[in-house]
Amino acid sequence: MRDIAIQIAYIVSAGIFIMGIKMLGSATTARRGNRLSAIGMLLAVIITLFDQGIVSAGIQGYAWIAGGIALGALIGGILAKRVQMTGMPEMVALLNGFGGLASLLVAWAEYATLPALGLIPVSGEMRFTLVVSALTVIVGGITFTGSLVAYLKLSGKMSGRPFLFAGQKAINFVVMLVLAAATVALALALKDYSATAFYTLIGGAFLLGVLGVIPIGGGDMPVVISLLNSLSGVAASFAGFIIGNTVLIVAGCLVGASGLILTVIMCKAMNRTIGNVLFGGFGAAASGSGGAAEQGEMKAVSTEDAYYILEAARSVVVIPGYGMAVAQAQHVVKELGELLENNGAEIRYAIHPVAGRMPGHMNVLLAEADVPYEQLVEMDNINPIMPTVDVAIVIGANDVVNPAAATDPSSPIYGMPIINAHEAKTVFALKRGKGTGFSGLENKLFFMPNTRMIYGDAKATVADLVSQMKG
Amino acid sequence: METLLLLLFIFTLAAFLGFELISKVPSQLHTPLMSGSNAISGITIVGAMIATAHIGGEAAKWIGFGALVLATINVVGGYVVTDRMLGMFKKKDK
Numbered sequence: 001m002r003d004i005a006i007q008i009a010y011i012v013s014a015g016i017f018i019m020g021i022k023m024l025g026s027a028t029t030a031r032r033g034n035r036l037s038a039i040g041m042l043l044a045v046i047i048t049l050f051d052q053g054i055v056s057a058g059i060q061g062y063a064w065i066a067g068g069i070a071l072g073a074l075i076g077g078i079l080a081k082r083v084q085m086t087g088m089p090e091m092v093a094l095l096n097g098f099g100g101l102a103s104l105l106v107a108w109a110e111y112a113t114l115p116a117l118g119l120i121p122v123s124g125e126m127r128f129t130l131v132v133s134a135l136t137v138i139v140g141g142i143t144f145t146g147s148l149v150a151y152l153k154l155s156g157k158m159s160g161r162p163f164l165f166a167g168q169k170a171i172n173f174v175v176m177l178v179l180a181a182a183t184v185a186l187a188l189a190l191k192d193y194s195a196t197a198f199y200t201l202i203g204g205a206f207l208l209g210v211l212g213v214i215p216i217g218g219g220d221m222p223v224v225i226s227l228l229n230s231l232s233g234v235a236a237s238f239a240g241f242i243i244g245n246t247v248l249i250v251a252g253c254l255v256g257a258s259g260l261i262l263t264v265i266m267c268k269a270m271n272r273t274i275g276n277v278l279f280g281g282f283g284a285a286a287s288g289s290g291g292a293a294e295q296g297e298m299k300a301v302s303t304e305d306a307y308y309i310l311e312a313a314r315s316v317v318v319i320p321g322y323g324m325a326v327a328q329a330q331h332v333v334k335e336l337g338e339l340l341e342n343n344g345a346e347i348r349y350a351i352h353p354v355a356g357r358m359p360g361h362m363n364v365l366l367a368e369a370d371v372p373y374e375q376l377v378e379m380d381n382i383n384p385i386m387p388t389v390d391v392a393i394v395i396g397a398n399d400v401v402n403p404a405a406a407t408d409p410s411s412p413i414y415g416m417p418i419i420n421a422h423e424a425k426t427v428f429a430l431k432r433g434k435g436t437g438f439s440g441l442e443n444k445l446f447f448m449p450n451t452r453m454i455y456g457d458a459k460a461t462v463a464d465l466v467s468q469m470k471g
Numbered sequence: 472m473e474t475l476l477l478l479l480f481i482f483t484l485a486a487f488l489g490f491e492l493i494s495k496v497p498s499q500l501h502t503p504l505m506s507g508s509n510a511i512s513g514i515t516i517v518g519a520m521i522a523t524a525h526i527g528g529e530a531a532k533w534i535g536f537g538a539l540v541l542a543t544i545n546v547v548g549g550y551v552v553t554d555r556m557l558g559m560f561k562k563k564d565k
Contacts, residue, residue, distance in 0.1 A: 014485075017511055017514075018488065018492065020507070020511070021489075021492050021493070021504075021507070021508060021511070022492055024500065024503060024504045024507045024508070025492070025493060025494075025495075025496045025500065025504060026496075026500075027497060027499070027500060027560065030500060030503055030504075030507075030557050030560070031554065031557040031558065031560075033507070034503070034507045034510075034550065034553045034554055034557060035550075035554065037507065037510070037511055037550075038510070038550045041510070041511070041513070041514065041516075041546055041550070044514065044516075044517055045516060045517065045520070048517045048520050048521065049520075051520075051521055051524075053521055053524060053525060054520065054521060054524040057524035057525070061523070061524030062524075064523050064524065064532065064536060064539075065520050065523055065524060065539065067536075068519070068520075068523055068536050068539030068540050068543065069516075069520075069539065069543050071540050071543070072539065072540040072541065072542065072543020072544045072546075072547065073543050073544075073547045075540070075544050075548075076543060076544035076545070076546065076547030076548035076549075076551070077547050077548070077551060079544070079548050080547065080548040080549075080551035080552045080555070081551065081555075083552065085555075085556075085559070088502065088506075088552065088556065089502075091548070091552055092502075092505060092506045092509055092549075092552065095506075095509060095510075095544065095545050095548045095549050095552070096509050096512070096545070098541040098542070098544050098545045098548075099509065099512050099513050099515060099541070099542065099545035099549075101538075101541050102513070102515045102516070102519055102537075102538045102539075102541040102542035102545060103515045103518070103538075105519070105522075105534050105535070105537050105538035105541065106515055106518040106519055106522050106535070106538045108534050109519075109522035109523075109525065109531045109532075109534040109535040109538060110522060110531075112528060112530050112531040112534060113525055113528060113531045125475060128475060222501075225505065226501075226505050229505050229508060229509045229512065232509065232512040233508070233511070233512040235512075235515070236512050236513075236514050236515040236518075237482065237485075239515050239518045240478075240518065241478060241482075242518075243518050243521055243522075244474065244478065245517060245518060245521070246478070246481060247514060247517060248514055248515060248517055248518055249478055249481055249482050249485065250481060250482075250485045251511055251512070251514040252512060252514060252515070253482050253485035253486050253489060254485050254488060254489040254492070254508075254511070255489070255508045255509075255511050255512040256486070256489065257485070257486045257487070257488070257489025257490045257492075258489040258490070258492050258493045258504075258508055259505070259508055260489075260490075261489070261490055261492075261493040261494075262493055262496070262501060262504060262505060262508075265493070265496065265501070266501060269498065351498075351499070353498040353501075354498075358501070358502045358505070360498055360499040360500060360501045360502040360503070361502060363498075363499035363560070364499075364502060364556050364559055364560075367559035367560050368559050373560075376499075378497075378498070
């Protein structure tokens with residue numbers, strides 16, 4: 001009877017998750033959807049307290065559970081409250097890695113409680129459990145170390161450049177073979193080799209997660225995180241098979257499938273395939289392979305001169321990129337926007353679908369700075385009116401405004417839709433220095449006759465413009 | 472074996488449902504959607520609870536405890552972060 005009540009509560013929980021994910025997909029309901037799904041999670045946790053195994057563990061079992069949840073909630077709460085809006089991408093990566101490791105540990109804990117092999121005959125069902133355990137460890141382990149590498153790359157603790165070495169693919173292939181062999185060994189349930197096989201699985205999965213993500217450039221990290229998010233769902237789902245728990249299977253699988261679709265959507269926005277993102281080593285060999293050296297030179301302009309042009313402009317489009325996030329410039333950018341508006345100019349912010357390090361990254365930052373929603377324009381809506389724009393201000397964006405994507409078939413980003421900043425009458429490109437950006441590509445935009453570079457920290461530059469506007 | 476088939480059945484249906492749920496999501500919502508579903512993948516917390524209370528030995532208990540802490544960080548952190556992000560969007564809806 002109690003079991004049935006628990007199962008029914010799990011079904012309700014799963015239903016709530018489904019509604020939650022659905023609501024997260026629309027702007028007006030997203031916040032409610034997230035809170036709803038949190039309630040579903042709470043329900044699942046509370047009802048699990050009545051699980052037969054937990055009840056029979058008695059007061060001691062409850063103490064352990066209460067301790068673990070209290071500790072986790074404290075750490076999670078502090079991490080989530082403290083993180084800056086600009087640090088969101090790496091925070092999501094880190095949390096996702098923890099989820100993957102948790103699933104791996106669930107599999108390990110279950111494996112540790114198996115009766116000693118050799119004492120009882122191995123049933124078919126037990127073999128199935130062993131195979132699923134192996135899969136959970138593999139997927140959970142890859143999610144963990146892969147997410148950690150993504151975290152390090154995004155937070156700048158590790159270079160964002162793709163890290164390639166000779167024989168990389170061969171090594172990956174060997175690791176995969178070892179993982180497959182260890183899975184088979186585990187399923188055979190050989191008394192003497194079972195533990196070795198299990199630890200090999202853990203080590204191999206960790207290694208593959210690192211090897212899989214290091215060759216991927218920082219600019220592609222959003223896609224990688226989305227894919228790893230999908231994998232952490234799959235790991236949770238597999239863990240559900242080990243312990244025969246329906247809510248784990250359903251919720252994990254939902255995340256796995258929806259995360260995969262989201263990944264595909266994000267790849268399409270860049271006109272790439274998942275395979276190209278994962279195995280392309282994008283940006284590593286780019287410098288120098290672009291054929292002829294760029295024609296002309298980059299022309300710099302002082303903020304004073306830029307101010308005069310801005311003051312006369314009737315329509316201004318701001319194109320933010322990751323550089324704006326790094327410089328924490330969103331608040332001064334908003335201030336500049338307001339001053340330009342008071343000056344009679346029409347101001348808009350053009351958001352490329354993959355600007356920044358996560359899709360929607362720029363929306364979050366500009367929203368944080370209180371930029372009115374109506375001023376944020378998506379790429380497809382801004383491009384047709386770009387030729388009528390007086391000034392386009394590119395703040396820390398690079399690849400998403402590189403005309404080579406449209407004109408140069410030899411460019412690695414050829415075919416990626418871009419914001420046509422180069423069609424504006426004047427382009428100001430705010431840039432830290434003369435080097436190439438995150439992807440390592442030369443940007444044709446910076447060499448165009450209508451482009452003026454403003455070197456320096458984006459925040460300082462914009463603040464300078466603001467003080468002159470006020471002047 | 473029958474339970475197993477039933478579980479596989481559930482798994483398959485959930486996969487199809489997951490594929491269908493996400494279709495046209497505006498790009499600005501990609502990040503919250505990712506982080507919100509990331510919190511849901513912390514459902515492994517349920518498995519961690521069961522593993523922690525297991526009476527299968529000291530080692531299993533500690534491993535389960537580690538899983539429980541990590542899964543809870545994932546769940547709590549994931550929901551709070553997502554809520555903070557979506558709160559930013561909300562503000563200028565007025």
